[in-house]
Amino acid sequence: MSESDAIIEESRSLAEEAGRCVKCGLCLAECPTYLLHRDESVSPRGRIALVEALTAGRVEAGATAHKLLAGCLLCRRCERVCPSGVAFERILDEGRRRLRSRLPLSARLVVAALSRRSVAKRLAGPVRVGGALLPSSNLAARLARRGACPPPAPGVHPARSAKRGRVGLFLGCTAALLDGEALDAAVRLLNRAGFEVEVPPGQECCGALALHAGMPELAERLQAANRKVFAARRLDAVVGVSSGCGAHLAERGDFPYWEIGAFLVERGALEALSFEPLEERVALHHPCTLENVLNGSDAVARLLAAVPGLETVEIGRRGGCCGAGGLAFLADGDQSRSIAAPLAEEIRRLAPRFVATANAACGLHLERWAPGAEYLHPVSLLARQLPRG
Ligand code: SF4
Ligand code: SF4
Numbered sequence: 522m523s524e525s526d527a528i529i530e531e532s533r534s535l536a537e538e539a540g541r542c543v544k545c546g547l548c549l550a551e552c553p554t555y556l557l558h559r560d561e562s563v564s565p566r567g568r569i570a571l572v573e574a575l576t577a578g579r580v581e582a583g584a585t586a587h588k589l590l591a592g593c594l595l596c597r598r599c600e601r602v603c604p605s606g607v608a609f610e611r612i613l614d615e616g617r618r619r620l621r622s623r624l625p626l627s628a629r630l631v632v633a634a635l636s637r638r639s640v641a642k643r644l645a646g647p648v649r650v651g652g653a654l655l656p657s658s659n660l661a662a663r664l665a666r667r668g669a670c671p672p673p674a675p676g677v678h679p680a681r682s683a684k685r686g687r688v689g690l691f692l693g694c695t696a697a698l699l700d701g702e703a704l705d706a707a708v709r710l711l712n713r714a715g716f717e718v719e720v721p722p723g724q725e726c727c728g729a730l731a732l733h734a735g736m737p738e739l740a741e742r743l744q745a746a747n748r749k750v751f752a753a754r755r756l757d758a759v760v761g762v763s764s765g766c767g768a769h770l771a772e773r774g775d776f777p778y779w780e781i782g783a784f785l786v787e788r789g790a791l792e793a794l795s796f797e798p799l800e801e802r803v804a805l806h807h808p809c810t811l812e813n814v815l816n817g818s819d820a821v822a823r824l825l826a827a828v829p830g831l832e833t834v835e836i837g838r839r840g841g842c843c844g845a846g847g848l849a850f851l852a853d854g855d856q857s858r859s860i861a862a863p864l865a866e867e868i869r870r871l872a873p874r875f876v877a878t879a880n881a882a883c884g885l886h887l888e889r890w891a892p893g894a895e896y897l898h899p900v901s902l903l904a905r906q907l908p909r910g
Pocket of ligand 1: 544
């Protein structure tokens with residue numbers, strides 16, 4: 522098929538997908554940007570109609586169209602509730618691809634930084650960034666904490682009880698940069714539950730940020746590199762700790778991907794593990810991608826319930842978004858803050874010792890608006906409560 526034939530075919534299949542939207546509006550009551558702005562143009566069906574019009578050349582690929590699509594948080598709630606099963610993410614990504622020349626420099630820099638092999642390698646070592654260069658003080662604190670707990674080293678980490686299987690650990694650029702403790706905790710929990718864990722070298726960013734920024738070629742290159750890394754190994758599963766990356770990897774079928782919480786629960790780890798008591802309150806936030814794409818919220822709640830004495834209070838609406846939305850917070854900081862506000866208020870009211878969330882970027886975003894608690898991944902909290910030995 523020639524390149525022009527491929528483009529025509531792609532446009533046709535996109536038009537078919539968009540045509541499945543029957544404009545029923547059932548998704549509106551679940552869309553955080555529509556609920557905030559009460560404006561049809563930032564609703565799921567409004568964005569679908571916009572991409573249709575862009576594809577057909579009825580609308581100019583200008584700044585207004587870019588703003589409307591860039592503000593989507595890609596929380597995927599609309600897909601989850603859509604009775605017609607419209608593949609919204611695919612439609613939005615195509616719209617953003619057509620508008621990628623409008624991508625602001627800040628978003629380009631983030632995608633470039635996280636997608637380059639040299640940076641991925643550098644993540645394995647200490648991160649040194651001048652505090653003045655960082656956009657927020659909690660990001661500086663996160664990076665400092667990472668110095669105390671770096672991601673697990675590449676190689677094989679042996680099972681520490683009767684062996685049940687062998688899994689690979691997907692690092693992910695965001696988790697490796699911001700949450701070395703969660704990756705280390707995943708290895709410790711898996712080892713204790715009887716899983717040998719391999720951390721293969723040569724891993725790349727999952728590609729989600731690049732795809733959603735309108736750069737499918739870069740996303741495919743990153744995916745191909747990860748496919749090669751994991752396909753070359755005999756693994757029962759590949760496990761990760763970031764629901765944003767997980768939503769991307771689980772749907773592409775390159776390898777059998779599992780979110781760590783769901784994997785531990787489904788593979789019997791709850792029966793194999795025990796935890797020291799902890800008399801504290803934890804506010805449990807479920808990232809939108811964990812709930813809407815990976816169906817992993819219940820597993821995380823069950824894991825935390827296994828810690829004696831721990832009071833777990835779920836915050837927010839399941840399937841809702843914290844407001845960060847990939848790179849959407851760069852496109853519209855006011856929107857991101859407004860969507861985070863009710864969650865931040867809930868956290869302040871609860872005054873928990875911990876806020877647990879299965880996506881480091883959500884934690885970073887919420888911590889900015891509701892500081893005071895310790896923000897961490899649920900598996901970090903669990904691993905801290907493992908008995909010594
Ligand atoms: S995306 Fe789905 S739920 Fe939303 S208007 Fe279209 S058909 Fe209805
Ligand atoms: S992905 Fe989320 S923010 Fe974007 S249109 Fe759908 S519900 Fe709204």
